[in-house]
Amino acid sequence: MYRDCFMLENQIPLWIIRFLIGLKYDKDDEEALFCKFLSFMNFGDDRLTQIPWDNDNGNEPLHLLEAHRTTLLRQEKATEFIGDQPHFLPRILDFRWKSWRHKSSSQSVFKMESRPFYSVTDLKAKGIHFWPSSNCLTDIRFHSYSFYGLLQLPIWFVTNNSMVFFSNMVAFEMSPETDTDCEVISYVNFMKSLVETPRDVKELREKGILFSCLGSDEEVVKMYKQIDTFGVNNCGLFLDVKTRIEEHCSSKAKTWMADLIHTYFRSPWTAIALFAATLLLCLTFLQTYYTIHPVKNN
Secondary structure, eight states: OTTGGGOGGGOOBHHHHHHHHHTTSOHHHHHHHHHHHHHHHHHSSOOOOSOSSOGGGTOOOSBHHHHHHHHHHSSOOOOOOSSSSOOOOOOGGGHHHHHHHTSOHHHHHHHHHTSOOOOHHHHHHTTEEEEEOOSOTTOOEEEEOSSOEEEEEOOEEEOTTHHHHHHHHHHHHTSTTOOOOOHHHHHHHHHHHHOOSHHHHHHHHHTTSEEEOSSOHHHHHHHHHHOOOTTOOOTTTSHHHHHHHHHHHHOHHHHHHHHHHHHHSSSHHHHHHHHHHHHHHHHHHHHHHHHHSOOOOO
16 A cells, blocks of 8 residues: 555545545544645654645645655755855756856756766765755755865655655656656755665664665665666756865865875774884884984983
């Protein structure tokens, strides 16, 4: 039943579902019941207290799959971390502002999309830490500080139904009559670039970003790789985030400490070898110094 609710071919108009519920319950109880259903299906709890769309303005989703999508995209975003970076607006219409900031929007997009993005392991090696943001799939933000960076990612529960959910959501957003900015597709593409190995999944699990009901981290990697987005992506949605990450990783002044730790302190043996080499260098210097300037006996 859970999987069937996400199948695009199984969708019926949402107003019919709500009409049938309304035959047994009054309007307030019907809305409360529907909120609990959406909350449990998407978050596993009852955090929703009201329907995440305005029925009075004709914004009700067409069917249940779109209702799930609206719920995941209209969740309250996390409190902004302290920083001097502007909060980006994840809409493709903001491309004019981005083109002014990055001098040439098309050049920035082509540059970012023409090469593979960093994985979680790669970003960690550059001193970038990970932190959960919220349950909103577009709530991805990055902050660059003096010697480290902070990437906030949406919380997601990976289950046996995640593959079905994302595949049907991709099909819905790619439908000809659907007016979306491909937010879910862009989120999937972003996560596919981050999650390449089980080590990437482990890092996100330990930070409370991914929660997996699957048997192993390898299955999570496999699940993301199997989601086909057919080359579709909203290049402008996370362009600002990717550009800041690229600028941070390209800055030697901000990543030298992380590179030092990753190269020489990733294991006890490399740390011991560095300490021994440093000690040997100091002893050699002292020996050379006292050879040139011997201590005079009074």
